[in-house]
Amino acid sequence: xxxxxxxxxxxxxxxxxxxxxxxxxxxxxxxxxxxxxxxxxxxxxxxxxxxxxxxxxxxxxxxxxxxxxxxxxxxxxxxxxxxxxxxxxxxxxxxxxxxxxxxxxxxxxxxxxxxxxxxxxxxxxxxxxxxxxxxxxxxxxxxx
Numbered sequence: 282x283x284x285x286x287x288x289x290x291x292x293x294x295x296x297x298x299x300x301x302x303x304x305x306x307x308x309x310x311x312x313x314x315x316x317x318x319x320x321x322x323x324x325x326x327x328x329x330x331x332x333x334x335x336x337x338x339x340x341x342x343x344x345x346x347x348x349x350x351x352x353x354x355x356x357x358x359x360x361x362x363x364x365x366x367x368x369x370x371x372x373x374x375x376x377x378x379x380x381x382x383x384x385x386x387x388x389x390x391x392x393x394x395x396x397x398x399x400x401x402x403x404x405x406x407x408x409x410x411x412x413x414x415x416x417x418x419x420x421x422x423x424x425x
Contacts, residue, residue, distance in 0.1 A: 332355065332362075332366055332373075332378055332380075333373055333374055333376075333378045334378070335355075335378050335379055335380040335383060335384070336377055336378070336379065337379070337384050337386065337387075338352075338354075338379045338384050338386040338387035338389075338390050339386055340377075341377035341378075341379050341387075342390075344377055345377060345405070349406075349407060350375055350376055350377055351376045351377070351404050351405060351406035351419065351422060351423070352376065352377045352378075352379060352404065352405045352406075353365065353376045353377070353378050353379070353402055353403075353404050353419075354379045354381050354387050354390065354391045354401055354402065354403040354404075354405075355378060355379070355380060355381070355401050355402050356380060356381050356382045356399070356401050357380065357382060359401050359402070361401070361402055361413050362401055362402045364416065365402045365414070365416050365419070368416030368417075368420070369416060369419065369420065369423070372420060372423045372424065375423045376404075376419075376423070381399060381401060390403075390405075391403045394410045394412065395412055400412050400413065401413075402414070404419055406419075406422050
């Protein structure tokens with residue numbers, strides 16, 4: 282199932298780049314540039330690149346138990362996850378990020394917290410858990 286999603290994403294990305302290339306070849310460079318820019322913006326919104334490196338849920342839970350850093354469960358393409366990541370700024374590295382699309386144990390942890398759905402971002406900080414928290418709430422926990 283995950284391979285199918287990445288294949289579809291790869292095909293859509295190639296279609297966008299192809300449309301831009303055809304616009305250039307047809308003598309419409311501004312349309313090509315606009316298409317390429319729009320594709321770049323859309324792909325950056327659904328890409329996992331802006332997020333810190335994800336780790337396995339079990340590893341995040343063990344590390345969090347040792348150093349009390351929060352765990353953020355997220356998935357690529359989630360606008361609320363992107364908003365949280367952007368609002369955390371440099372403080373994002375002080376949390377453990379678990380991609381629930383790549384880690385089934387992470388998805389199970391989120392379902393246990395949210396009541397059988399996979400609503401993200403879900404943050405676990407010690408004994409507390411928050412579903413789609415206000416970024417300021419997490420920032421207060423991260424800053425000394």
